[in-house]
Amino acid sequence: MKYRSFGKLGITRSAFGIGCMRFPMITNENGEKVVDEELAIRIIRTAIDKGVNYIDTAYVYSEGKNETVVGKALADGYRERTAVATKLPTWNCKTPEDLPRLFEEQCRALGTSYIDFYLVHALNGESWDKMCSLGIKEFLDSLKASGRIKYACFSFHDGYDAFERILNDYDWDMCQIQYNYMDINNQAGTKGLELAGKKGIPVVIMEGLLGGKLANAPDNVQELFDAFPIKRSPVEWAFRWLCNHTEVGTVLSGVTSMEQLEDNLRIFDTVESGLMSSEELELIDKVREAYESRTKVGCTGCKYCMPCPNGVEIPRIFSIWNDICKFNGTYKDNARYKRLVSSGNDATKCIECAACESVCPQNISIIQMLKNAHNDFTG
Numbered sequence: 001m002k003y004r005s006f007g008k009l010g011i012t013r014s015a016f017g018i019g020c021m022r023f024p025m026i027t028n029e030n031g032e033k034v035v036d037e038e039l040a041i042r043i044i045r046t047a048i049d050k051g052v053n054y055i056d057t058a059y060v061y062s063e064g065k066n067e068t069v070v071g072k073a074l075a076d077g078y079r080e081r082t083a084v085a086t087k088l089p090t091w092n093c094k095t096p097e098d099l100p101r102l103f104e105e106q107c108r109a110l111g112t113s114y115i116d117f118y119l120v121h122a123l124n125g126e127s128w129d130k131m132c133s134l135g136i137k138e139f140l141d142s143l144k145a146s147g148r149i150k151y152a153c154f155s156f157h158d159g160y161d162a163f164e165r166i167l168n169d170y171d172w173d174m175c176q177i178q179y180n181y182m183d184i185n186n187q188a189g190t191k192g193l194e195l196a197g198k199k200g201i202p203v204v205i206m207e208g209l210l211g212g213k214l215a216n217a218p219d220n221v222q223e224l225f226d227a228f229p230i231k232r233s234p235v236e237w238a239f240r241w242l243c244n245h246t247e248v249g250t251v252l253s254g255v256t257s258m259e260q261l262e263d264n265l266r267i268f269d270t271v272e273s274g275l276m277s278s279e280e281l282e283l284i285d286k287v288r289e290a291y292e293s294r295t296k297v298g299c300t301g302c303k304y305c306m307p308c309p310n311g312v313e314i315p316r317i318f319s320i321w322n323d324i325c326k327f328n329g330t331y332k333d334n335a336r337y338k339r340l341v342s343s344g345n346d347a348t349k350c351i352e353c354a355a356c357e358s359v360c361p362q363n364i365s366i367i368q369m370l371k372n373a374h375n376d377f378t379g
């Protein structure tokens with residue numbers, strides 16, 4: 001296992017961290033989908049035995065049961081061998097008293113008296129303002145002073161401007177961002193990664209494989225990988241590209257089988273910063289373009305078309321449609337589109353008033369494209 005610098009903290013952590021959000025699931029005797037505890041615990045313990053020393057969980061994962069499973073995995077001496085990161089659920093924070101109550105609940109579930117990396121979960125501009133009004137800065141200061149947490153951190157899902165504001169608004173010890181070779185200009189993006197690096201704030205990566213989407217290359221992407229003289233799997237290319245950035249600390253990945261764990265342990269045994277050749281970096285640029293070329297509709301998500309007078313979620317429908325096509329997904333029974341159907345915001349609600357088309361800066365034939373999208377989703 002390679003270990004990577006955590007900037008101003010002056011410590012190192014394993015290049016690979018286990019992201020527990022995607023624990024393996026099984027169906028129990030009542031027909032319910034539940035965490036496969038035995039396998040999840042085996043994955044965490046094997047990872048620690050092989051040198052992983054960063055385990056990431058959160059209050060909300062696995063419908064609130066994730067921390068308890070992680071706690072079981074960390075019994076029998078495993079807690080002392082790894083750092084634990086967990087996250088304060090901002091959604092559940094309504095009053096200042098909720099903050100210490102949730103923290104104590106999390107420590108109990110994890111079976112630990114302290115948390116190494118305590119993150120304010122999934123911050124965006126709005127939730128940061130709310131958390132400030134509830135006294136989050138003072139709360140984090142007091143947890144650090146009493147030794148209940150080692151590091152005060154946040155995870156982030158919003159645009160760059162919000163990232164810069166939040167990063168500069170508190171003396172953070174670490175931040176966690178969604179980053180991979182497709183997201184260089186999305187959310188915090190490369191600009192955010194570099195800003196954190198300049199400030200010496202370590203960056204932990206989530207969604208390095210875009211939740212697994214980059215593991216299964218469509219034909220036009222696989223052809224590029226196959227034609228390159230160095231042979232690597234799409235997963236290995238994605239992880240190597242991330243670790244080529246010096247600012248990247250630990251890369252989290254959720255694994256759902258022992259085979260995936262072994263594969264990732266092998267890859268993270270040899271990752272390095274700054275050693276990818278210009279040819280390798282050009283390959284990744286071409287791969288990104290090849291994914292982008294699969295886009296169905298050139299919607300940039302500017303939302304000039306919104307709100308639709310009849311409630312059609314136009315940019316969201318196009319984003320789901322593009323995602324499926326780009327990443328080899330299946331249209332039929334798509335959960336994200338089904339949610340829009342249930343809430344009455346799907347493409348069939350279009351009454352063809354064309355208010356959207358008159359303001360679309362990309363001149364998209366929105367009415368026709370919505371029909372095409374719906375046809376794909378309903379097969």
Ligand SMILES: NC(=O)c1ccc[n+]([C@@H]2O[C@H](COP(=O)([O-])OP(=O)(O)OC[C@H]3O[C@@H](n4cnc5c(N)ncnc54)[C@H](OP(=O)(O)O)[C@@H]3O)[C@@H](O)[C@H]2O)c1
Pocket residue numbers: 018019020021022056057087121122155156157176205206207208209210211212213215235252253254255256259260261263264
């Ligand atoms: N703070 C936040 O707001 C937030 C948000 C998202 C994630 N996170 C954290 O970050 C962690 C990492 O994100 P992520 O789980 O989305 O990471 P990811 O690496 O983008 O995706 C993980 C998925 O990739 C696939 N995979 C992993 N290794 C593989 C391999 N060797 N070969 C083939 N497929 C492989 C698996 O998908 P299949 O099971 O489908 O094969 C796995 O579930 C999460 O687990 C969570 O702890 C935090």
